[in-house]
Amino acid sequence: MYFCSMERRFKFIYGLTICAIVAYSIVQGYWLYSRYRMSLEEYKSELYSMIIACAEEELAIRKSLPHSPRFYGNRLRKTSEIKGDDVVETWRYEIFALDTLHYSLPIPKGADAHTYLLEYIASLLDDHPAELPEGLEYFVFTCDSKDNKDMGTSQLVEALNRFTVDHQHPFQKERLDSILKSRDIAAQSVTTTKADTMIWQPSMQTKGSIWQPVMQVSYPYDIFEGQVVVVTTAICISPVIRKMAYTLLITILLSFFLIFCLVYQILTIRKQRHIEAIRQEFLHTMIHELKRPISTLKMCVSFMGNERMMQDVESKQKILSSSYNELDNLTSYFSKLRDITFCDSAEIPLVKSRFSLRSLIEECIGKQNIPSGKEVRMEIVAEDDLEIRADRMHLANIVCNLLENAVKYSIEAVTIRIDYMMREDGMMQIAVADNGIGIAKADQRYVFDKFYRSESAKDKAIPGIGLGLSYVKLLVEAHSGSISLDSTEGEGTTFTIVIPQKDGED
Numbered sequence: 001m002y003f004c005s006m007e008r009r010f011k012f013i014y015g016l017t018i019c020a021i022v023a024y025s026i027v028q029g030y031w032l033y034s035r036y037r038m039s040l041e042e043y044k045s046e047l048y049s050m051i052i053a054c055a056e057e058e059l060a061i062r063k064s065l066p067h068s069p070r071f072y073g074n075r076l077r078k079t080s081e082i083k084g085d086d087v088v089e090t091w092r093y094e095i096f097a098l099d100t101l102h103y104s105l106p107i108p109k110g111a112d113a114h115t116y117l118l119e120y121i122a123s124l125l126d127d128h129p130a131e132l133p134e135g136l137e138y139f140v141f142t143c144d145s146k147d148n149k150d151m152g153t154s155q156l157v158e159a160l161n162r163f164t165v166d167h168q169h170p171f172q173k174e175r176l177d178s179i180l181k182s183r184d185i186a187a188q189s190v191t192t193t194k195a196d197t198m199i200w201q202p203s204m205q206t207k208g209s210i211w212q213p214v215m216q217v218s219y220p221y222d223i224f225e226g227q228v229v230v231v232t233t234a235i236c237i238s239p240v241i242r243k244m245a246y247t248l249l250i251t252i253l254l255s256f257f258l259i260f261c262l263v264y265q266i267l268t269i270r271k272q273r274h275i276e277a278i279r280q281e282f283l284h285t286m287i288h289e290l291k292r293p294i295s296t297l298k299m300c301v302s303f304m305g306n307e308r309m310m311q312d313v314e315s316k317q318k319i320l321s322s323s324y325n326e327l328d329n330l331t332s333y334f335s336k337l338r339d340i341t342f343c344d345s346a347e348i349p350l351v352k353s354r355f356s357l358r359s360l361i362e363e364c365i366g367k368q369n370i371p372s373g374k375e376v377r378m379e380i381v382a383e384d385d386l387e388i389r390a391d392r393m394h395l396a397n398i399v400c401n402l403l404e405n406a407v408k409y410s411i412e413a414v415t416i417r418i419d420y421m422m423r424e425d426g427m428m429q430i431a432v433a434d435n436g437i438g439i440a441k442a443d444q445r446y447v448f449d450k451f452y453r454s455e456s457a458k459d460k461a462i463p464g465i466g467l468g469l470s471y472v473k474l475l476v477e478a479h480s481g482s483i484s485l486d487s488t489e490g491e492g493t494t495f496t497i498v499i500p501q502k503d504g505e506d
Contacts, residue, residue, distance in 0.1 A: 010269055017262050028255055032248070037210065039244045044235060047185070048204045048217055051231050054179045055202070055219040059162065062169040071098040072164050076156070093141040093224060095163060139163075141224045143198055155200055159223035166222040173229060180231065188214070188232045195226035211237065293326035300326075325367065348478040350391040357428075358385040360392065361418055364399040368407060374414070376407055381419035388428050390499060394475045401468045402432040402495050409493075410436030426502040427481075433494040439487040447485070448473045472497075 077092040173190040180187050199220040208214040213235040218228050241248070300323045303315075358380065365378045399418075406416045419431045439447060450470045472495075476483045481499035 010273055013269060014266060017266055021259055021262055024255070024258065028251065032251060035244055035247060036240065039240045040210070040213065040235070043240050043243060044204070044206065044213075044215060047215065047233070047235065050183055050185060051180070051217045051233070052202055052219060054176060054183055054185070055221070055229065055231075057179055058171075058176045059165060059221065061175065062165050062171070063161075065169050067168050068099070070168070072096070072160070073098070074160055091143050093143075095139040095141070095160070095224070097137040097139075097164075097167060099136070139224070141198070155223075159198075159200070162220070162222055163224050166225075166227070171221045171227065171229065176229060176231070180233075185233060188234060189230075191230050191232075193228050193230060195220075195228055198223055198226055199228055206235075208234075290330075293330050296322055296326045328367070348394075348474065350394065350478060352389055352391055354387055354389050355392050356385055357388045357420055357430075358382070360396055361399055361420070364396055364403055365418075367400060368403055370407065374407070374410070374412055376410075376414055376416065378403065378416045378418070381417050382421065386420055386422060386428070388499075389501060390428075390479055391475075394478070395499075398472050398475050398497065399430070399432070401472050405468055406432060406434035406436060406493075410434060422501070423498075426500065427498045428501050430497045430499075431494055432497075433492065435492040438489040438491050438493055439485070440489050444485060444487060448483070 072095065074093065074095045077094070079090045079092060081088050081090065171192065173192060177187060177190045180190070199218065200223055202217065202219045205216045205218075206213050207216065215233055215235055217231045217233075219231070220226075220228050300319045303319045361380055368376075368378070370376050403416060403418075407414065414434055414436050417431075417433045419433070421429050423429055447469050450467060473483050476497055476499065479499045481497060483498075484496050485493060486496070487493035
């Protein structure tokens with residue numbers, strides 16, 4: 001009941017964590033998107049100001065060019081006209097340009113030349129508009145008051161300046177394009193157009209998508225005539241990204257850190273679940289492993305309590321032998337549990353002595369319980385005996401575990417070959433090879449981990465708790481040795497143990 005309750009809690013935490021990650025990602029993504037748009041607008045304003053500055057520079061260049069001797073004058077008139085129920089006001093701009101080389105006018109003594117010329121030309125235009133003298137050009141521009149709402153004194157002066165400059169030196173888009181390039185602005189196009197009305201102020205339009213924007217900047221280089229230059233340029237994203245680089249970097253780092261913490265929390269919970277499952281499996285397996293020797297010992301005790309059966313010497317010896325074997329199994333099992341609790345192989349106490357390796361292997365072979373229905377053949381390949389120095393009990397546990405695994409992870413018929421030798425480098429080598437089911441490549445790197453069991457072993461319902469090989473590795477490393485494996489799935493496995501023999505006497 002408790003385990004089911006914990007399972008529900010784990011699932012709830014998983015769901016809550018995933019929802020938190022998704023919600024955080026959405027909010028963070030929206031914030032980054034908003035920050036990107038803000039940075040994009042800032043960059044567009046900067047780029048717009050740079051393009052306008054280039055247009056102003058082009059205008060200044062034309063102003064600095066030599067001008068022909070001309071006198072420019074202007075006057076502004078306002079007329080009203082009733083159309084239906086509305087009164088429509090119309091502004092009339094009159095500009096005249098007098099070429100002083102072709103037309104000279106005597107100025108009375110003491111008169112202001114500029115004022116005199118303005119009055120003379122105005123009267124001439126009023127009295128004889130169709131009889132303009134050679135060298136005098138006359139321009140008229142009209143607009144409704146609603147189209148003239150941006151007009152002020154400064155704007156009118158600027159419009160007159162642009163008109164006179166353009167009249168003397170017409171606008172050239174090639175010149176503006178070269179100025180744009182000098183400012184590292186790659187314009188897609190620079191075109192001129194004529195508007196239906198007077199355009200008093202520059203303007204900006206953005207086209208394209210948010211990720212591939214294109215900006216069009218309109219600049220009126222001749223306000224009276226409605227002449228406008230349109231600069232079209234693609235807005236490069238890289239400067240925008242550079243502007244928000246620090247924000248982006250900090251956001252990404254914090255996001256990764258938070259997501260890492262949440263994922264680490266999930267992995268920790270999964271590990272705790274795995275440990276809990278291993279604990280449950282370990283308890284069940286341990287109870288199962290202890291049942292058999294305890295049942296055998298109970299049977300032996302019952303036999304010993306029967307005086308008539310105790311008089312049978314042969315049966316008595318078998319019962320005593322079985323009791324000793326089961327007690328040895330219990331001792332070995334509890335030794336394994338004790339040793340596996342050590343955090344470091346150096347903590348395992350060793351009692352080294354010299355003994356015959358062949359007799360130890362034969363003893364281990366004799367201890368194996370062969371399941372009914374399995375044909376197992378064990379043979380020692382080495383012909384000579386070998387005297388070695390190690391902890392006899394621990395080495396026996398090593399060999400017994402390897403033999404037990406070879407029997408357990410095999411088909412109905414299995415052949416186990418045990419070979420040993422003393423290498424030239426003073427290392428004692430033991431190899432245990434079988435022709436069993438083998439170990440998959442994906443599982444080979446984990447077989448020495450505590451409590452690890454492959455999926456194939458679980459699917460085949462092979463008993464065990466995943467401590468055998470980790471226990472073997474722990475004991476081998478306690479002897480300052482090493483263990484390796486060579487396995488092919490479906491063909492068999494070979495475990496090779498190497499233990500040094502030149503470490504002096506204890």
